[in-house]
Amino acid sequence: MPNSTKQSGPVQVADWVDPCSACDARAASVCRAVPNEKLQRLADCLTVKHYEAGETLVFDGDSASHVYNITSGSVKVFRSLADGRRAITGFLFRGDFLGLVGSDVFSFGAEALESVQLCRFPRKAFRELLMQLPELEAELLDRASHELEAAQDQLLLLSRKTALERVASFILRLEERARERGETGPVHFTMIRADMADYLGLTTETVSRSFSKLKRDGFIQLVEGNAAQIVRRERLEAVAEGAFGEHRA
């Protein structure tokens, strides 16, 4: 595997390069909270892993031996009922952290949606890092808080929003997160309709119908590469928040 970004410094010990100092996902990841001089402690216990689309990162029921930080690509996280019904509980992108669990067994699965690169830490080592690096623990708590809020928004979506409102919310949220990662232009969907459906508590057909309606009504334009251009953001936001109960565009 030809690593083109060789550390130009004269490394005495070995040919090993620090994966952290030059990491372009750092600004978006938990490790941004770790000062440069302590970054080596992270580097010391991580393994860089790579997954292709469709590969499984975490099997439901696996012992929770590691935690993960996504550095590129995207991932779906899901949990299932015995008979196969499934809910996707979240999509992860560059900078997202995975593996914060109370118990020692994962109660969810995770699968790559496209080519994914991530840093994997042994849970035990990570736990010790947390004790050594209070900045890191604070960052994690902060992220957990945000995730909790996002989850509560999703509870409202699943409890009370119509199919159209769900899809509109989804597109807007996905675009917002892409912008946070510095990606501009049309929202690119790395997941298929069935995944959106499992995330939104709908079926593929209903997701597709909702997309069609949003397109027909001029809120979005589908563009090549499985992406959507938001046309009238404010109107779309109004739809997403249920402002059109009685009206018809």
Add this chain to the structure above:
Amino acid sequence: MPNSTKQSGPVQVADWVDPCSACDARAASVCRAVPNEKLQRLADCLTVKHYEAGETLVFDGDSASHVYNITSGSVKVFRSLADGRRAITGFLFRGDFLGLVGSDVFSFGAEALESVQLCRFPRKAFRELLMQLPELEAELLDRASHELEAAQDQLLLLSRKTALERVASFILRLEERARERGETGPVHFTMIRADMADYLGLTTETVSRSFSKLKRDGFIQLVEGNAAQIVRRERLEAVAEGAFGEHRA
């Protein structure tokens, strides 16, 4: 309204008692992580507050100036859409913590379901406590992790479970939490059907019908005081997890 606990007058310095050392909610609360000798730091910045049923603890949109620890009673936490549709995102009981948010504004409301007592901390002071007491921060992270997992279970419930499965899951979960607090016997419901409905993404009528069916089929018995006795737990758990797709009892 005869308030029997009158503030007993202009105290010089003395009459004040440490509210923490004798607190019977401590074993269930975040403060259990704080060693005895540091407990005073918590006591120094908290206010004991009391709410009656129906009173609002937190208004949606309020500046997030405080965090809360419930010491008795129960609370509903909810968020709403502009047109009044509402989802209850959680019920809180003795030992539960409220107020972990990223932003400085609450994006949810909270209301007492019955007489509630809690400890209120100024957010700023609590933040400093967190830095001084790593045990407390670890405890909070642990709780946040568990809450996140619970939220994901709820996402699956709202996405994919039938009305009957939702209500069965709800009863079981409520009973489990009551047992964790040391309460035995029938599950006592402190919330009305409409609240259950807003929690389960249903209507009051559908919740009521599901209760009736569970009773008719011998899974639960309704007992006085708005409570339910679980009759055949394993069968009820099977219902809650969707084991009866094709069958009929």
Add this chain to the structure above:
DNA sequence: CGTTCGTTTGAATGGCATCAATCCTTGTGG
């Protein structure tokens, strides 16, 4: 004893699921 609030039950409606067919895109091999 009447009022209010909550619960339960019944009947009808509707939004999304289900079933089904077609279209579109992508990749492969002749």
Add this chain to the structure above:
DNA sequence: CCACAAGGATTGATGCCATTCAAACGAACG
């Protein structure tokens, strides 16, 4: 380069579960 296969997306027809509308019932309270 085209034919073909396979997976995914879209659109249409029909059905069903939960909602909506409606009414009766029950408990708490003044």
